[in-house]
Amino acid sequence: MLLSFRLSGLVELLGGERHGDDVLITGVSSLEKAGEGELAFLANPRLRAQLQTSRAAAFIVRPAESASLKHPHIVTRDPQLYFAQVAQLLHPRPLAVAGIHPRAVVDPLAKVAASAQIGPGVVIEAGAVVGERTIVKANAYLGERVEVGDDCLIHPNTSVHSGAFIGDRVILHSNAVIAGDGFGNAWATDHWEKIPQLGRVLIGNDVEIGSCTTVDRGALNDTIIGNGARIDNLIQVAHNVEIGEHTAMAACVGIAGSTKIGARCQIGGAVMISGHLEICDGVTVMGGTLVAKTIREAGVYSGSYPMQTYDDWRHNAAHLRHLDELAKRIRQLEKEIAVLTLPAE
Amino acid sequence: MLLSFRLSGLVELLGGERHGDDVLITGVSSLEKAGEGELAFLANPRLRAQLQTSRAAAFIVRPAESASLKHPHIVTRDPQLYFAQVAQLLHPRPLAVAGIHPRAVVDPLAKVAASAQIGPGVVIEAGAVVGERTIVKANAYLGERVEVGDDCLIHPNTSVHSGAFIGDRVILHSNAVIAGDGFGNAWATDHWEKIPQLGRVLIGNDVEIGSCTTVDRGALNDTIIGNGARIDNLIQVAHNVEIGEHTAMAACVGIAGSTKIGARCQIGGAVMISGHLEICDGVTVMGGTLVAKTIREAGVYSGSYPMQTYDDWRHNAAHLRHLDELAKRIRQLEKEIAVLTLPAE
Amino acid sequence: MLLSFRLSGLVELLGGERHGDDVLITGVSSLEKAGEGELAFLANPRLRAQLQTSRAAAFIVRPAESASLKHPHIVTRDPQLYFAQVAQLLHPRPLAVAGIHPRAVVDPLAKVAASAQIGPGVVIEAGAVVGERTIVKANAYLGERVEVGDDCLIHPNTSVHSGAFIGDRVILHSNAVIAGDGFGNAWATDHWEKIPQLGRVLIGNDVEIGSCTTVDRGALNDTIIGNGARIDNLIQVAHNVEIGEHTAMAACVGIAGSTKIGARCQIGGAVMISGHLEICDGVTVMGGTLVAKTIREAGVYSGSYPMQTYDDWRHNAAHLRHLDELAKRIRQLEKEIAVLTLPAE
The missing domain is CATH 3.40.1390.10 (MurE/MurF, N-terminal domain)
Incomplete structure (x- = not known):
């Protein structure tokens, strides 16, 4: 040191x-x-x-x-x-060692800042732009017209596709995939037709995206990740999702298409969020919750099945399938009790 | 345009x-x-x-x-x-620009169609076959004897291992892994012995497989994905799984070993399916459901815990551990009411 | 053959x-x-x-x-x-074909055993050590001072970062990421400050780690995976997690930071384990369970919502939100019955 x-x-x-x-x-x-x-x-x-x-x-x-x-x-x-x-x-961030490694493949039509560091095996396609002091490490891929700002750090084996626009001081961890196609299919009598995915991915400044996380490009509009957001590993961000500024989400989260998440939210690990919802600013969702409806009020939300010993769980879960019937039996008991207690008065 | x-x-x-x-x-x-x-x-x-x-x-x-x-x-x-x-x-699919990039490494015993496009950093091992007009992008890997059909698109940093046979017009998104070893272990007194994974992965025509999705090779028999199936990002397809034609599954799904899923199913995001099950044709499973038993009838299935505010959830979930006891108390009440109402007649 | x-x-x-x-x-x-x-x-x-x-x-x-x-x-x-x-x-493990492929990029300050096989496109940084007969396949990345033992097999496109120490006979599957930064952030009035991740990842002997699995480096202390552990695909192992010897976990598991899992545990697919917990030796957790508290006794644990047809689920899940009220109504009924039965004696 x-x-x-x-x-x-x-x-x-x-x-x-x-x-x-x-x-x-x-x-x-x-x-x-x-x-x-x-x-x-x-x-x-x-x-x-x-x-x-x-x-x-x-x-x-x-x-x-x-x-x-x-x-x-x-x-x-x-x-x-x-x-x-x-x-x-x-332990400051590593400083870029300016230059393009002889084993990198940079298209002559790409614009790489002279102060940037491009590692061995990196491939940068035509029209891509890499900002000042940005480090792109071994075997990472930047597709056509991708724009990466200043002072970014792109780790090895990351894939950034055409359509991605990345701000300053962004960290992309290894094997993350940015601006892959969204999952768009239209049923055509007896097969799926692919819906071309034509939107972009816009990533703000000071964002960190974890290893093996996938952020899909928009279908028509854009997928947007706001300034300062922190996205952990193995997270799926589907097409047209918007994530607000300074929102943090722990690993293994999935967010379905077109859902909008506000600013300064904290999303726990393995939370799954359905599509076309809105989650307002300042929401905390506890790990393992399935969010299937819009949240309009800041606060803490949860919804997970508690763990038990296998035997206890087996007995309890059996009743879960019949809660509706249990509720009816309680209502029936209440009626009968009402009849019994009435004449006593 | x-x-x-x-x-x-x-x-x-x-x-x-x-x-x-x-x-x-x-x-x-x-x-x-x-x-x-x-x-x-x-x-x-x-x-x-x-x-x-x-x-x-x-x-x-x-x-x-x-x-x-x-x-x-x-x-x-x-x-x-x-x-x-x-x-x-x-926005038609990109056309292959025929040729092998000088920075690709193609084994002399691989057979690459003259019309195929092989990008920089791509590695193709001995015995592999790449069909007409197929595009293999930067830093992707095709193992020994892998076969890829015509008009496929293999995105950067994808790994396709020996044992994979891929049809025509297939799209593999970035950082997907095809035909890695299945998870096979036999307990030997005090440690796990690896069970060599010797099966193949057979992928039909017109299949699309998402970013960071893993499709394991079979243990002895094969893992099979039928024509026209659509598999989103971050999905695990374990060894010997079979997925029927035109079945679509959203991101973050996991399918355990040897499960067979029928044709034209729609599997929602984050659905987890246990091993050795069968799901018939035409089944829809809602997002977040754990499928732990065979489904023999087409229809819509679900099973997820609803989200609440943390306080409400905490009160409710406490009772979940004691449903069996609640059910017994209702039965007891019914007996007592029966005794009380009997003499009244 | x-x-x-x-x-x-x-x-x-x-x-x-x-x-x-x-x-x-x-x-x-x-x-x-x-x-x-x-x-x-x-x-x-x-x-x-x-x-x-x-x-x-x-x-x-x-x-x-x-x-x-x-x-x-x-x-x-x-x-x-x-x-x-x-x-x-x-089907014995492949034997290393000794030598460094001319298209690999090995820093002169790395120490690669003469018997090791380094594939095309592999990048090995300064100070890294690769043991005897270890195979590193195409486009994999070994960061500065990474140590890999003897007879290991590192599959294509895998990223192993500075701070990783890997034992003998370890298999890392494709696109796995070892020793990426843990998810450490401290809130600073209006934004997150990154907490530098300074710990290591220590992986024992005979460990197997699946495709697209991420094992984060420790924040200050180390992330540890014991001898003989078997970790399937798409698993998140957060910073400072410890996994005991010969523990096996199926795909899509997530383990949050600082949790310690004992030896010879079996963790089912899609199990999510909260942070700062301890799970003792010999625990089996069934697939899909959220583990939110420490487990001190060996045995089988479970906690997942059962699947139903969508209509049945909809009726039942409605009551789940009101279990607390149902329990109160049962208590009320019991009181009323007690009053009614008392005078009858």
Whole structure:
């Protein structure tokens, strides 16, 4: 690690309040693993005891932990965020090593910034544009007229098809597929006719898209991912979906066609969202939920079947198929009770 | 766009009935976005009002919309299908530019049709066969003895392994994996022994397979995908699965080993289908359903937990674990009521 | 097929008891498809009738089938395992053809064993280490300082990032992504800050990882997959997950961050496991279950909504939203009945 900071230097850059010696920080780590020169943070007060046993050089803590903590530390209201910022300082994004690798294949009609780094095996088609300091790693593919902004990082084996327009500081992880055809088929008596997919994929600035995630191009209108959105691995974003700014979604999510998701939503892992819905700003959906209707009010939503032992589940699930009948029997009982209790008055 | 058609030319090729001026069509678009020279269609009668505000040059509509529509239009019973056909005329599949890119690596024992297009970085192993006018794009991989028919389109970074036999006019989207090993393991006292996967993957004609979809080779028998099937993104097709002709499945579906799915089924997104089942022809399964038993009758099937606010869900889901007990209490109440009502007669 | 064995030779190598002629075996197949020189096995007693119609040269059967079987056969307690071992003998893993393909790009600071096979289009970065007889196939990527052990098989288009340490005899299937960044974000007033992902991915010996599966690097600590684990296709293993030895998981599973799964677990397809949980050794989870709490006891767990016809499901699911109210009505009925039955005594 070549970069290092004193605690006082960190406070100068990032704020917070320093307590104890102004030690030199050369790395970040977890409370358990941290050693010489390393900074750790405590976000969860229940892990407070680890502050005593950790061998970290210094800590980032909430105000409540400061008084009893003898070791050097920085006090801040959000230790995890502060830690993220320190980690970014110590582990900055890789800098582009300007140039096109001799084993890359770049069409003469593509426009690649002189400061960009194009790795071996990369293929860039005619009309594509790659911005300043953007890194395109080994064997990635940029189709015709794709536009990629400045300071992006495109990981190996990623496929970006014609029709994709990507902002600045975007990260595409390995084997992601951007602007593949949407799933459009029209039934024609005895077979499916393919509906040509003619829309685009518009990805804003500061977006991160995970490994093996697929973002389909629009059918006619565009598929849109807003600024600052965070999309994890193995997620399907179908044609004409719109995802609002700073919305985050955990892995294995599927979003069907034309659904619009608002800004600052948090979508849990394995959530599946039907097509042609709207989800307003500020919605949280818990993992494993199937969203089959529009959500118009910010809040937390859920809908998953609880796990049980197999035997318990088997007995319970049997009744699930007959809830309608159980409800009728309750109604019948209520009627009979009403008759019985009536004459008693 | 170089291609263009007059409405009369479209009617001659595709049928339907022309009303109004015989305008020139140079593109297709949505009702909202369409402009000069563009054709749009109305499939959903609830969006009828958009016909008045759209700036499209002409429309495709159902007979019911025709009388009140002053603009040039074509009347047909299925506007979406008609639109798909027009879009195909205006946006035909890319034509192969015959030849093997100097940066492709084609084994001398592979047989590649002279009319095929093999892109940069493509690797084709010994014994593989590529048919007439088939396009294999950048960095795709065709393993030993793979056979690909005529007029196929294989997108970048796709991996097709030894054992795959692919028909004509098939589209494989980026980063799909065809004929990887099935998941076969036999427990041996204290570890898993791999069961070599020796079957093939047989893909019919006119099949489309989505991005990051995996179709495993059979264990001993073959994995089979019938003619005209449409398989979306991020789908798992396990070893020895059979998918019937013209069956369509939306993204994020998983099909476990040896399950047979009939013809003309429609499988919704995120449906998970257990192994060794049979699903007959003409079955529709709604998104998010777990199919754990054989389906012998055509129809629509479903089984997903409804979404609620987190608080409501939490209260309801608590009872789910105790449905068996609730059912017993209802039975008990019925017995007691029976005793009470008996003497009253 | 060049390899062949007499039944007596198989019994000498693998144990079991031979009955009937000592026929020559040149291949393995299923009961239905087996022909001349082929060995088939019967695992499921319900398929016993197929022994009579199969044209296999010999069979592997349980002791119970032996007496009535006139054809040559081997008797063993676990025919499927025995079959797997015979199949491995007849279809051994491909041997590495030592050497680096001229179209591979191997950094001069990488250490590739002389006996390893590096395919065309492979990119290996500085500091990476590839062990003896390991095969890296076309267009795969090994990042800086990645270490891959001996006798591994890395399939085409796979991406292995800096931070991955892979044991011996590991198989990585196509388009898998190892050691991509975990999903780490800290909210900063109005946007997400990326939390640099600094941990590693440690993969033990004899592990198999499926196509399009993603195993993220740890945030600070490591993501760990134990010896002998079997991970199918399209699975998400998030940062800091630990998977115990010989645990097997079927396709489409998702495991959220920091969850620890024990040894010898069997996780069914499409199981989703929340973050920060522990699952002890020897747990089986049935397909489609959402695991949202820690499991401390070995056993079989389940939790999925049963499939019904759409109409039945619609009626039943309506009540699901009101289970809490149904439970209250039952309680109310019980109270009223109690009042009614009391005076009758």
